[in-house]
Amino acid sequence: MSNLRGIEVLWDPKLNKSTAFSEEEKQALGLVGLVPDVTESEDLQLQRVNLQLAQKPTDLERYIYLINLLDHNETLFYRAVMSDPARFLPIVYDPTIGEACLKFGHIYRQARGMYLSITRRGKVKEVLKNWPEKDVRFICVTDAGRILGLGDLGANGMGIPIGKLQLYTACAGVPPQYLLPMYLDAGTNNEQYLHDPLYLGMRKTRPATDELYSFVDEFVQAVQEVFPKCCIHFEDWTGVDAVHLLQRYRDKYCVYNDDVQGTAGIVLAGMINAAKIKGKKLSDERYLFLGAGSAGIGLADLLCSAMTQERLSRKEAESHVYMFDINGLLEDTRKDLVDFQKPYAHKHSPTRDFVAAIESIKPTTIIGVSTVGGTFTQKVIEAMSRINDRPVILALSNPTDHAECTPEQAYTWSKGKAVYAAGVQFPPVHYDGQTFLPGQANNFYIFPAIGMAVFATVASRVTDEMFIEAARAVADQVPADSLKQGLLYPLQSNILETEIQTAARVAKLIFDSGLARVARPADMVAFIRDHVYKPEYKVQSARSKTA
Numbered sequence: 001m002s003n004l005r006g007i008e009v010l011w012d013p014k015l016n017k018s019t020a021f022s023e024e025e026k027q028a029l030g031l032v033g034l035v036p037d038v039t040e041s042e043d044l045q046l047q048r049v050n051l052q053l054a055q056k057p058t059d060l061e062r063y064i065y066l067i068n069l070l071d072h073n074e075t076l077f078y079r080a081v082m083s084d085p086a087r088f089l090p091i092v093y094d095p096t097i098g099e100a101c102l103k104f105g106h107i108y109r110q111a112r113g114m115y116l117s118i119t120r121r122g123k124v125k126e127v128l129k130n131w132p133e134k135d136v137r138f139i140c141v142t143d144a145g146r147i148l149g150l151g152d153l154g155a156n157g158m159g160i161p162i163g164k165l166q167l168y169t170a171c172a173g174v175p176p177q178y179l180l181p182m183y184l185d186a187g188t189n190n191e192q193y194l195h196d197p198l199y200l201g202m203r204k205t206r207p208a209t210d211e212l213y214s215f216v217d218e219f220v221q222a223v224q225e226v227f228p229k230c231c232i233h234f235e236d237w238t239g240v241d242a243v244h245l246l247q248r249y250r251d252k253y254c255v256y257n258d259d260v261q262g263t264a265g266i267v268l269a270g271m272i273n274a275a276k277i278k279g280k281k282l283s284d285e286r287y288l289f290l291g292a293g294s295a296g297i298g299l300a301d302l303l304c305s306a307m308t309q310e311r312l313s314r315k316e317a318e319s320h321v322y323m324f325d326i327n328g329l330l331e332d333t334r335k336d337l338v339d340f341q342k343p344y345a346h347k348h349s350p351t352r353d354f355v356a357a358i359e360s361i362k363p364t365t366i367i368g369v370s371t372v373g374g375t376f377t378q379k380v381i382e383a384m385s386r387i388n389d390r391p392v393i394l395a396l397s398n399p400t401d402h403a404e405c406t407p408e409q410a411y412t413w414s415k416g417k418a419v420y421a422a423g424v425q426f427p428p429v430h431y432d433g434q435t436f437l438p439g440q441a442n443n444f445y446i447f448p449a450i451g452m453a454v455f456a457t458v459a460s461r462v463t464d465e466m467f468i469e470a471a472r473a474v475a476d477q478v479p480a481d482s483l484k485q486g487l488l489y490p491l492q493s494n495i496l497e498t499e500i501q502t503a504a505r506v507a508k509l510i511f512d513s514g515l516a517r518v519a520r521p522a523d524m525v526a527f528i529r530d531h532v533y534k535p536e537y538k539v540q541s542a543r544s545k546t547a
């Protein structure tokens with residue numbers, strides 16, 4: 001129940017309807033005279049949002065405007081974003097979010113989420129209790145060790161958990177009150193920010209790994225006690241921390257890492273469809289990665305699990321996957337590999353030449369997760385095109401200028417043979433009288449749907465099988481005629497419906513695996529739909545429930 005009245009209603013973004021209060025509400029809530037004497041519909045308000053947005057000169061300005069709208073009127077913000085996801089998602093999330101994070105301390109208006117610094121060790125539980133919502137179902141947490149492909153951004157990385165959680169709602173309808181963005185401040189090694197007077201984090205370099213992990217241990221344990229139904233979503237930690245922290249908690253608590261598992265899920269969906277275009281299965285293909293960090297390893301591991309579902313043994317599946325990193329091909333004489341890279345270090349002569357590796361290994365698919373733009377050179381694409389009728393080129397690093405190659409380069413250098421997807425959205429490419437639709441392997445097809453399934457079922461764990469099922473569900477939703485044009489992913493314009501169908505398939509798996517903490521429904525799609533948040537104002541009275 002909300003006891004708020006008058007101006008306090010207007011200050012609460014969950015209750016504020018700005019110009020849409022009815023006469024009865026104005027009377028009951030003491031709002032007469034505090035708002036213009038009109039009662040506008042949500043659609044009319046949306047027209048005004050669009051008008052004001054159109055006057056903003058850059059996407060960063062549009063981002064600032066929309067976050068400001070969210071701070072004042074949550075319903076209208078989500079109504080705008082959900083009205084046209086293909087247009088709004090690139091503003092509230094990738095690629096604009098990269099720039100927003102770089103300038104986070106400068107464009108900061110108001111706190112959103114929690115800032116927990118390592119100096120609060122021993123008191124983490126008390127700090128978590130300061131959050132006003134008592135039933136938190138998702139915490140998206142970062143230490144900002146590696147934000148997108150931009151490196152250590154310290155407190156500026158807070159833009160990511162804020163944005164990621166908005167996508168749970170905007171893409172899959174998870175109600176926003178259950179979502180908590182969190183920055184674990186263990187310092188930063190970013191010299192520029194350490195010297196910026198407007199930087200919002202601790203002015204200390206990062207601690208030793210043991211110290212960081214003991215802080216994370218306290219945080220994870222405190223979450224179990226303060227928010228017992230909460231799933232912790234790890235986001236944008238450095239590659240090694242991402243993998244190690246996932247290994248540390250995944251069998252004990254409800255946690256996942258989107259960079260490891262979500263990226264893997266969405267890329268897997270693209271690989272399933274790329275194989276379909278060629279009339280093949282995953283296990284008929286041979287994969288070479290450029291980059292063996294958290295995204296690359298997560299994908300390789302999930303890909304191998306998916307191949308084992310096609311009846312390969314784990315060892316056989318691993319033999320289909322090769323990796324190449326900053327020090328060259330991962331092979332069995334390399335001494336610098338960490339434990340989780342070793343399964344992909346096969347017997348092969350050492351090489352630091354990626355084209356030579358392609359010519360020797362003969363991959364059907366190359367996957368760029370290197371963070372370095374332009375690394376799929378003309379020679380790389382030409383080598384892939386000599387070996388394959390339909391080379392599959394996945395250039396996944398982001399933001400845009402970090403993509404290993406552009407779709408135009410992939411289609412031109414392969415003479416129209418490439419099947420291509422990137423980590424960011426590129427426009428259609430016209431080449432040799434044909435129109436190609438480059439796909440965007442964006443995690444937002446996967447993690448919000450997983451989130452919705454976990455939310456609706458109150459799942460106790462998040463498993464790799466859930467990401468494989470989500471990948472298959474996303475892949476299955478691309479119509480055959482779109483596949484013919486090389487489109488590997490569903491269209492963004494219909495994203496909510498796509499995610500509902502995906503969430504329903506994941507929810508079914510959660511029930512089948514015995515991980516649900518609610519009763520099994522008869523109709524899984526209807527069950528998911530019942531949980532979907534709708535950006536509509538609720539009628540308010542003097543002591544009404546919050547919207």
Ligand code: NAI
Pocket residue numbers: 146148149238239240259263266290291292293294295296324325326327368369370371372375396397398399402422423424441442443
């Ligand atoms: P990371 O920092 O953990 O790993 C980067 C890897 O690339 C390392 O193995 C490194 O040795 C290798 N590398 C760096 N420079 C290289 C070079 N010149 N040649 C060959 N290898 C090189 O980063 P993480 O987390 O694995 O992310 C990689 C990229 O994937 C990022 O740009 C990120 O934005 C992108 N990504 C894309 C997603 C998507 O498309 N859905 C989701 C998550 C990440």
